[in-house]
Amino acid sequence: SxxxxxxxxxxxxxxxxxxxxxxxxxxxxxxxxxxxxxxxxxxxxxxxxxxxxxxxxxxxxxxxxxxxxxxxxxxxxxxxxxDHTQCEKxxxxxxxxxxxxxxxxxxxxxxxxxxxxxxxxxxxxxxxxxxxxxxxxxxxxxxxxxxxxxxxxxxxxxxxxxxxxxxxxxxxxxxxxxxxxxxxxxxxxxxYPPFQKPAGLFSSSPRCANLTLPEDISQLCKDEDGDYLAERSIEEVYYLWCLAGGDLEKELVNKEIIRSKPPVCTLPNFLLEDGESFGQGRDRSSLLDDTTVTLSLCQLRNRLKDVGGEAFYPLLEDDQSTLPHSNSSNELSAAASLPLIIRERDTEYQLNRIVLFDRLLKAYPYKKNQIWKEARVDIPPLLRGITWAALLGVEGAIQAKYDAIDKDTPIPTDRQIEVDIPRCHQYDELLSSPEGHAKFRRVLKAWVVSHPDLVYWQGLDSLCAPFLYLNFNNEALAYACMSAFIPKYLYNFFLKDNSHVIQEYLTVFSQMIAFHDPELSNHLNEIGFIPDLYAIPWFLTMFTHVFPLHKIFHLWDTLLLGNSSFPFCIGVAILQQLRDRLLANGFNECILLFSDLP
CATH class of the missing domain: 1.10.510.10 (Transferase(Phosphotransferase) domain 1)
Structure with a gap:
């Protein structure tokens, strides 16, 4: 019609x-x-x-x-x-x-x-x-x-x-x-009523203004055959699908969307001196195949078959346990005691944690204390970026603030930023991509422009990397997180003359080493291996210049729950792990040891 x-x-x-x-x-x-x-x-x-x-x-x-x-x-x-025949693009x-x-x-x-x-x-x-x-x-x-x-x-x-x-x-x-x-x-x-952009998570506007609930709340979980998984976001379902054993590349290879052949078969049969080749047809694997592949959820549904409907609607009571109730609560309790790396790969455990954190974050800032409580157990990797923002107390119209910053006008720092970005986490495909470099450039420049009393120090790009990686499609949130993180953990570190700040920081660190391990402290002082030689990159980048991203995520999960003194504890812990090797070596060997970290 x-x-x-x-x-x-x-x-x-x-x-x-x-x-x-x-x-x-x-x-x-x-x-x-x-x-x-x-x-x-x-x-x-x-x-x-x-x-x-x-x-x-x-x-x-x-x-x-x-x-x-x-x-x-x-x-x-x-x-x-x-095509050189084209005069202009x-x-x-x-x-x-x-x-x-x-x-x-x-x-x-x-x-x-x-x-x-x-x-x-x-x-x-x-x-x-x-x-x-x-x-x-x-x-x-x-x-x-x-x-x-x-x-x-x-x-x-x-x-x-x-x-x-x-x-x-x-x-x-x-x-x-x-x-x-x-x-x-x-x-x-x-x-079609006019589109109203929903209130942002960190906005002061009420997010539940148009919320409607049935008179009997129990009706939400009454349907035993309800497809609760279908109500979750596509990002959550895909993440859980991967945890349950899903392999996208394997699926595309099986459907012959991804095709490969030996490199020798890509060579032409005949090649002239001027470079013209013959006998090699166009490789169709490089052409567009717009076939839609449906990923089966059977394996995921089978993995979650014991999860009841109530697990998808946890009640946010103040005296709530750290895990939502489930038909397989014994298994969840057992999973909670396993090492973190195993918990992050457990499908059912992650589903419960994702659902719980999703509910808590939607109630931010009213459930801020409970977010902190649950973050002490662990933070689900899927929601790590937004959980960090909540732990840092990010709030307000972050997108509007970010958009208002002039990120186009050239400034003296541009050259240093351009030099640093290609060297930052070169091994990571996302951050080393052209789009990743462009986002790095905008976020770093936004921070420099919006903090005229501070200066760009080498290492700020490493500090930005975790926030940008976790919020790759939300530059404003990455910028807001970095802007909240630096005053809390790196206060005055980015002053034009920060020598006295860093020296005071290193002095406190030396005293902590002497307090916790006098033998190690005396040995390092005797050989002249002072914190000035190795600890400045640690604290100036909060260890992001030292450790790979996957270790930084777990390290910062704990760091964000502590105060500004917590980095000292991390530094002492690193020295304790290396204690035997440090005590057995001299100055040159210690320099080589720290240059190879991690």
């Missing part, structure tokens, strides 16, 4: 407008990428490929489906950075190209058939380009596919919508915001 088509169009436009606000263009919009949920609402899929490949530059295939490509995209063609596709794709999809929806099926790809592209020579694109498309009778029966609103979407010149094509407020959607706008 016309109203149903308008509803679908309206929801797709809302999704595209939201993407546009975040600087993204779909570019691969097609019927197979518009999904419908159980209630018939639209969910856009496969919208990140154009963005994550630097507008298609990083891949050897065009992004988009020929029948749905906008004319300006076809006219521009596919140009690689290595082509402009990336804008959001209006998605509007054309939507117009073709809606046209097919109205006609009940796919367009251009009888044409080869080259002919399809040529036909779309030639539409610039006609006055009424909708009528021409209908004539070409024998659908004039259907067009005549369509409502005026539908015809108007098709014409607005299928405007050949991008400059004359409307933007999403204008189209969403067009009168042709007057019948459906009442069904």
């Amino acid at each position: 016309s109203s149903r088509i308008l509803c679908i169009a309206y929801e797709v436009l809302q999704g595209l407008q939201y993407m546009n606000k975040h600087g993204m263009v779909h570019r691969a919009l097609s019927p197979c990428n518009i999904l419908l949920d159980r209630k018939g609402h639209v969910k856009l899929a496969k919208f990140g490929l154009y963005h994550m490949t630097a507008q298609g530059v990083d891949v050897d295939f065009p992004i988009g489906y020929p029948s749905y490509l906008a004319p300006e995209v076809i006219a521009q063609g596919m140009v690689k950075p290595s 082509p402009l990336p596709s804008g959001p209006k190209s998605d509007l054309w794709s939507l117009g073709i999809i809606l046209f097919e929806l109205c006609m009940g058939r796919k367009l251009f099926q009888s044409l080869e790809i080259a002919e399809r592209l040529k036909f779309i380009i030639m539409l610039g020579c006609v006055d009424d694109i909708v009528t021409v498309l209908a004539e070409e596919h024998g659908c004039l009778d259907i067009i005549k029966d369509l409502s005026e609103d539908i015809i108007a919508l098709l014409k607005k979407c299928l405007t050949f010149q991008p400059s004359k094509r409307q933007v999403f915001k204008e189209l969403l407020h067009d009168s042709l959607f007057s019948e459906v706008t009442s069904v």
Whole structure:
């Protein structure tokens, strides 16, 4: 019906407008990428490929489906950075190209058939380009596919919508915001109230203003066959799926999405002196395969078969035990006594911890004390980033504060930041990626700009790394956490002249070593191996320059529960672990020992 088509169009436009606000263009919009949920609402899929490949530059295939490509995209063609015949880099596709794709999809929806099926790809592209020579694109498309009778029966609103979407010149094509407020959607706008961004976790605004609960709370857990797992977020389910033995790469290999062959088979059969090769066809494994693979939850559900519905709705009582009740509570109690590394890989234990922390964090700051209590047991890795923010007392409009900071104007520190970033955690794929470097640059620069009384010291990038890794898709939270962490644990460490602060810190550390282990302290003093030689990188970066990230996460889980003196204890503990080797060696051997840490 016309109203149903308008509803679908309206929801797709809302999704595209939201993407546009975040600087993204779909570019691969097609019927197979518009999904419908159980209630018939639209969910856009496969919208990140154009963005994550630097507008298609990083891949050897065009992004988009020929029948749905906008004319300006076809006219521009596919140009690689290595193409020296191109005078200048082509402009990336804008959001209006998605509007054309939507117009073709809606046209097919109205006609009940796919367009251009009888044409080869080259002919399809040529036909779309030639539409610039006609006055009424909708009528021409209908004539070409024998659908004039259907067009005549369509409502005026539908015809108007098709014409607005299928405007050949991008400059004359409307933007999403204008189209969403067009009168042709007057019948459906009442069904869709204006989007209200939910209050942030650390915002002072009430997050439960629109909360509705059944009169009898027990009804929430009454259904024995309820699919409670389906109510959890996709991030949680995927994380638990991996813990239960799921292997994404293995699944893709089994479905032949990932294909590999011996390197020798990729060599050409014949190679000329000028570099031209023959006898080697294009490797299809490097081309786009947009097959959707459904991951089975059978293994995960089997692993969680003993978990009752009440485990998904823990009551946040003040006298609550550290673990929610479960049909397999004995197993959970046993798991709680196991080493941390084993607990973090136990599927059922992590489910209970994730559900509990999720509930507690949603009640932040009112349940702040209970968050601290549970964090002393352990912190679920999935929620570590946001839990750290709660432990650091982050609050307020963090996104607005971060957006207000000028991160573009050049400053003297830029050069040092550019030098430090590539050397920071080079072994980590996420942080060493181009996007990781860009995020590092913005967060570090935001901190420098917003703290004019402090200066950038080498090592600040290492200090930023854990927060950025855990909040990779939320730079504002990474910045807020770092801004709260430094005053608490590194007060005055980043002054322009911080020598007296560091010297005082090292003096206290020397006294602690002497108090806890006089023999070791005397030996280190006798050989001249003083804290100034090894401990400055420890405390200036809170050990992030010394240990790999996976160890820093566990170390900081404990650090954030202590006061500003706790780093001294960590330093003494490191020396205690190395005590025998330190006592048995002289100055040169100790220098070599600490240079090889960890």
